[in-house]
Amino acid sequence: MFASKITKEVEVGDERVTVRKLSYAALDRAREVRARDGAVSLRNYGGELVKVFRSEEFAEAKAKQAADPRAARYNAFDRGTVLVAGIASWTVGDVTPERIGDLDDESAQLIFEAIVDLSLPPLDPRAAEAARKND
Helix, strand or coil, rough: HHHHCCCEEEEEEEEEEECCCCHHHHHHHHHHHHHHHHHHHHHHHHHHHHHCCHHHHHHHHHHHHHHHHHHHHHHHHHHHHHHHHEEECCHHHHHCCCHHCCCCHHHHHHHHHHHHHHHHHCCHHHHHHHHHHHH
């Protein structure tokens, strides 16, 4: 019932990171930040983006993304917001926004995906059914 009670350990190199399941409110904030940042980008680039959206490369990338539900799942959320809300502890000391911001891209993505996967139902309906039976 309470998301914050559900945690998982993730190994990142030689370190361990404990992540927590995000509540609906935290997920909504991460979606809102992602949407807001997207709207700002659209406003800042204006006509240039219209050209990109009409390009063949964009159409191909969009089709590839639609074929990969995991990519769409992760693209819905702001990575920094998810990391700050979802990292409960780690073996490298205190968890602070500054230290989270110092993560390399590969580690940040690995932890981000672990938090999103823990927070949302499995993409595979069979895995969701098996998880429900284990609860």
